[in-house]
Amino acid sequence: MARVYNFSAGPAVLPEEVLREAADEMLDYKGSGQSVMEMSHRSKVYDQIIKEAEKDLRELMGIPENYKVLFLQGGASTQFAMIPMNLMKHKKAGYVLTGQWAKKAFSEAKIYGEAVELASSADKTFSYIPDCSDLPITEDMDYVYICENNTIYGTKFHTLPNTKGRELVADVSSCFLSEPVDVTKYGLIYGGVQKNIGPAGVVITIIREDLVTEEVLPGTPTMLKYKTHVDAESLYNTPPCYGIYICGKVFKWLKQMGGLSEMKKRNEKKAALLYDYLDKSSLFRGTVVKEDRSLMNVPFVTGNDELNAKFVKEAEAAGFVNLKGHRTVGGMRASIYNAMPYEGVAKLVQFMEDFEKNNR
Ligand SMILES: *Cc1c(COP(=O)(O)O)cnc(C)c1O
16 A cells, blocks of 8 residues: 655645544444444434544643534635624624635625725735734724635744734634644634544634624524534534544544644644755745745745646656645645654655756
């Protein structure tokens, strides 16, 4: 069996141990005689899976009691609508535009109220994070929205914005569980799990309980009210059962690895290997300003489209797959999420060095 080094931005690489365990349990989950895919979401055995997943996630992130954890569906993109529908009590919110995902959330919010652009890095193709220390935030804004790690452009907020007392709402899809987080700084944190946690189809939303109210925008569907899912503990309807089960396994894997501060250390070490090489290479270069670099998504270019294409092709043949940059940016992007081993990045850098020698 040959596993490739998968640098996909998402769906992305998962820990091999987790996949093996899931394979072992495929036909008979712990003596139940069923696959998790086949069992009732109302069964005792499934209830234990989802409750334990929540407990482990709470432990990993240090989620305080007054925050609710929801396992939802519809991907991160459904949250683009769900957030304004539930949180725009004054029909106004501020958005920081740092890339495509923030822009999409911004456009969606405009359907429901006044979405104000607070800052943007569009002037330099989103290659940096704008200064967010003194944004034009007004009292009547219900929240300030950021995309904390920009999957496509490879930037990350290393300092959270000064929200001037407004609630901070963050899309953490591509940096979920990659480092410790102070949940109390946010009103709502959410992410699709297919980048760093599990299979596509699950989105996790962590929301402070006082933000969960009956008072939502008129016409909000039952399924899109946070309160529906809080009241039913993520079991209002059939949840993405199997996906949640895999997420639960990844939480256990992360705990076993030593938790989020250990993951941060590993991720920093992995990313440094690649960034250090990019900084000294005469062929490749990173596209993001140094201080805003993401630990998870590393875009880079040669400056020559033909060479880029040649690199992607040869890398793939050598077992380094999904290195092509996002269709809107071009070049290359290596996504080096939690489950990408150090060895994978080391071998990629070696491959890049060889490519550089052969293509002077
Ligand atoms: C992938 C991604 C999304 C979109 O996720 P879907 O689950 O496909 O809707 C949104 N935000 C960020 C930061 C992402 O990386």
